[in-house]
Every structure is written in structure tokens, then in C-alpha cells.
Amino acid sequence: MMVRLLVVVTSQVKSALFAPVKVGPLTLNHRVVMAPMTRQRADQPSGIPGDLPLEYYGQRVSEGGLIISEAIAVSRLGHGGYGSPGLWNDEQVAGWRRITDAVHDAGGFIFAQLWHTGRRSHVTTSFQTPVSPSLDPSFWANPANTVSTEQGYAPVSPHRALDVGEIPSVVEEFAAAARNAAAAGFDGVELHAAYGFLLDQFLQDGSNQRTDRYGGSVANRARLLMEVVEAVSAVRGADRVAVRISPSSTFNDIHDSDPHALFGHVAAALDGVGLAYLHVIEPRVSGFTLIDAHAGPVASQELRKSFSGTMIAAGGFEPDTAEAALTAGDGADLIAFARHFVSNPDLPERIAKGLPLSPYNRDTFYTPLQAHGYIDYPPYRDIESASA
Secondary structure, eight states, rough: OOOOOOOOOOOSSSSSGSEEEEEETTSSSEEEEEEEOOOOOOOOTTTOHHHHHHHHHHHHTTTTTTEEEEEEESTTTTOOOOOOOOOOOOOHHHHHHHHHHHHTTTTTTTEEEEOOOSSSHHHHHSSSSOEEESHHHHHHHHTTOOETTTEEEEOOOOOOOGGGGHHHHHHHHHHHHHHHHHHTTTTEEEEEEOOOOOHHHHSTTTTOOSSSSTTTSSHTTTTHHHHHHHHHHHHGGGGGGGEETTOOOOTOOOOOSOOHHHHHHHHHHHHTTTEEEEEEEEETTEETTTTOOOOOSOHHHHHHTTOOOOEEEESSHHHHHHHHHHHHHOOOOOESSSHHHHHHTTTHHHHHHHHOOOOGGGGGTTTOOOOOOTTTOOOOHHHHHHHO
């Protein structure tokens, strides 16, 4: 039976993190966002989120707070890892409906992060040859490029380049998933255009060597993302659509010859759409690894020059650095936390009250269908009661 943890956040001091904020049509009570995190606990091979994810999300609701779901595949072809959920059929919609109902019953909000993994996939999870903007045998030849399968992590499968005539079907897959997200009760959707997955593969010239209208210039490489944004906005309304980008990450062998020009263009193109928010992964994070804050070239402060809407920043933040980032007022409006939300289901309350944070165990981040390290981190009040 699911135990719902209702976190009512009260801050004893004036804090930028705990000032209300509008995100699209929603009014949030605070600016501590639960970041999207792949946790690989969905039932397989169905991709249906079962009782474990229901418990997990229910534990992490705060009143008036925003949760962004883990990445959810828009199609079987876009399903890139064992244990990852989907949103392409009615059974998956029903599974997610239980979760969104739990979040809403506790006074929270939840967006669905929609992804297509593109070339970072395996035939045992996608059931087809993975796809990418361009053919790049060096990607599957790199032993570092692995993906979760039923037998454990394995090298990615060889991929093929998408034919230009297939691209409209990719756009429709995102639109269909957005319709399913609405049916499942999500408050909005976030498009995963980060970390070297399909939309990011099209954006960056290290992976996009196309010579048609989807390759070459910055505008051409951004075309697929903008077509997906337009199609999904037609389904949900632009103010319930968001985009996540990782301008400085090289995770999944992704890179661009001029990220300043590329992501400046992307931010400017998205500025006029009326999105719920733009979600920027800061330079200090590359994939799952913290790096030096100055190692990457593009941060939210730079993109703020091109994007005037609501912005979320993510990337290794601590409560004090998050507060400082918001107080500076030159970048993000909200801060997304990932790892700290893993081990602190009541994270907003702990930050508001200055309570100590529980450490996370990285070894249990990606352990398919396992409860340990997923739903067994207690809220602070339980820790306090046990030590009394």
C-alpha cells in the first residue's frame, strides 16, 4: 500500500527558493523542482510504471511543488533502456494516471519528460535498429557507449540514419505522447533535447552530418526540435510545454563546433513560443558526472540574453548555491535538484528548515525493478523519531 508523504513547506526566513512563481498556467509555492531522473523501475518489457514508481513519486510530493518525471519514451523505437517507462499505449497511460492522481491529491504538480533516445539504444529494448540523424560507426564502436538491457549493461546497437521521409513520423510520435500525457493527467510536458539523445543529436553538428533541410546550418539542425515544439504545443498549448537542453555536456559523445551560436539560436527561437519554461543543465554537469563549473561554455546566464521566459537551472546545486543563483537574478527562476531528491523525499522541507540532508547511494541509482535505494529513504521526521 502506498504511503503518501505530504510535505507542507514553510520557510522561517525570507528565501528566493521559497517565493511563489508562475510556470505556465500553474502557480507554484516554491522553486525547488524535482529534476527528471532515470531510475529504471518501470515494468518490463511493457514500459508500464507499476507500484514502485507510484510509491516513489508519492513520497516526493510537496504542496505546490513541481516534479518533472523521469524520461518517458514516446515510442517503442525511442525506448532506449531496460526499466525505462513509455507513454505510447493505453496501458502505460493508465499506469501514469495512478501516479499523477497521487501527486495531485497531495497538492503537487507533475510534468512528463518525453524522450526518444535515438542512437543510444539496443535492439532488445527498441525491437528495431536504433536511428540517428547520421550514420556514425564510431559511436557504437566506442566501448563507453552502453545501454541497460535485461542482461545488464551492453554496448549500444549499430544505428541507421533516418530518411527524411521518416522525420514527420518522429514529430507525430512526440505529439501522440503529449496527447497521452494529457490523458494520463500530467500538468504539462518537457521535451528532452539534452544529453545526446535524438533531439540533441539533431541539434549538434558532431552527430548531425545531414545535407538536407535538417542538417548544415544552425537553423536547419534546430528544425526538428522546433517542429516537435510546434506539434506538441498544438496538442497541449505552448504554456504547458517545456524544453530541456544541455549546452555544455559531452555525454553520449555529443559535441558541437560552436555551442554559443547553436544554443543562442535555440534559446532565441524558443523565446517567442510562450513555453512554460526552458530547462538548462549548467556547465558543471556532464551526463552523470560533476565537472568544473568553468569547463563548459554555455550557462543559463548567457542564454538569459536570448530567452526572456521562465527558466529552470539544474546541475549539482546545493541549497546555498541554489539560493545564490536565484538571488543573483541573471539566470534561472527555479532550481532543479536530482541526486538530493533521491535520498531526501522531503527535500523542500529540509531546505526550508535548514535540516541535514541524507547521503545518496550512487550504486542504486540504476537498478531495474529494485525497491532498495528507490523507495526506502525515509523523510527527516522518521529519522528524528527513530533517534529519539
